[in-house]
Amino acid sequence: AALTGVVEYRNVTFAYPGAESPVLSNISFTARPGQTIAIIGSTGAGKTSLLSLLPRLYDPVEGQVLLDGVPVDKLDRAEITKRVALVPQRPYLFSGTIEHNLRFGKTEATDQELWDALRVAQGESFVREKKNGLGARISQGGTNVSGGQRQRLCIARALVTKPRVYLFDDSFSALDVATDARLRTALKGITRDATVIIVAQRISTITEADQILVLDNGRIVDRGTHEELLETSPTYQEIVES
Numbered sequence: 001a002a003l004t005g006v007v008e009y010r011n012v013t014f015a016y017p018g019a020e021s022p023v024l025s026n027i028s029f030t031a032r033p034g035q036t037i038a039i040i041g042s043t044g045a046g047k048t049s050l051l052s053l054l055p056r057l058y059d060p061v062e063g064q065v066l067l068d069g070v071p072v073d074k075l076d077r078a079e080i081t082k083r084v085a086l087v088p089q090r091p092y093l094f095s096g097t098i099e100h101n102l103r104f105g106k107t108e109a110t111d112q113e114l115w116d117a118l119r120v121a122q123g124e125s126f127v128r129e130k131k132n133g134l135g136a137r138i139s140q141g142g143t144n145v146s147g148g149q150r151q152r153l154c155i156a157r158a159l160v161t162k163p164r165v166y167l168f169d170d171s172f173s174a175l176d177v178a179t180d181a182r183l184r185t186a187l188k189g190i191t192r193d194a195t196v197i198i199v200a201q202r203i204s205t206i207t208e209a210d211q212i213l214v215l216d217n218g219r220i221v222d223r224g225t226h227e228e229l230l231e232t233s234p235t236y237q238e239i240v241e242s
């Protein structure tokens with residue numbers, strides 16, 4: 001079968017090791033190439049936990065997570081890494097140059113590819129402004145760049161790997177609304193054939209998603225497009241109004 005990046009969660013229940021009660025219960029959804037699936041819900045609802053199961057940071061207690069029809073626990077981790085890029089909620093930069101940080105996991109990328117990724121991630125101008133450009137030093141944890149710059153470098157790092165599946169965990173929250181909008185427009189071009197799963201806080205980030213999953217207390221309580229949920233989901237309406 002073609003490895004196009006179909007993601008399926010099938011009746012997934014998950015509890016953290018040693019914990020008594022699950023943080024995710026009976027989660028089922030499918031995300032296909034070309035689609036953007038958004039996940040929204042209050043803090044602690046389980047959004048980050050849900051994403052963490054695809055790259056196998058954790059494994060479900062029940063149910064299955066499948067990538068292109070194969071349960072992820074049957075795949076090599078290297079194979080998963082090649083096909084899935086997770087931009088974590090707390091983006092991490094390590095001590096080294098911007099280039100080192102961007103090439104992380106994919107050394108064969110050309111400089112041109114690094115700049116292309118930066119352009120899409122709206123990080124091109126601030127890197128150009130640095131005296132050493134791609135060679136500029138990042139301090140441990142990225143403390144010498146702003147939160148928004150850190151987020152953009154981590155988004156660019158994901159783009160450099162050219163994955164089939166992108167997982168964005170609240171990756172646009174440190175950006176102002178205009179930058180967020182520009183970034184998502186640019187991303188759309190790049191990720192046209194990829195599968196995109198976005199966790200977001202801001203409704204404006206996800207109004208165009210093909211499907212929005214409303215997560216509450218570890219369960220998908222509602223799902224649909226923005227317009228559908230405005231009509232049908234009290235939980236979604238609450239989030240919109242908050």
Ligand code: CTP
Pocket residue numbers: 016019023041042043044045046047048049050089
């Ligand atoms: N949790 C846990 N152990 C962890 C991480 C999370 O027990 N290592 C718990 C949290 O305390 C929470 C639940 O798992 O009750 C869901 O956490 P998370 O998936 O991180 O929630 P999010 O929806 O991502 O919350 P936020 O919007 O704040 O990022």
Ligand code: MG
Pocket residue numbers: 047048049089169170
């Ligand atoms: Mg989270």
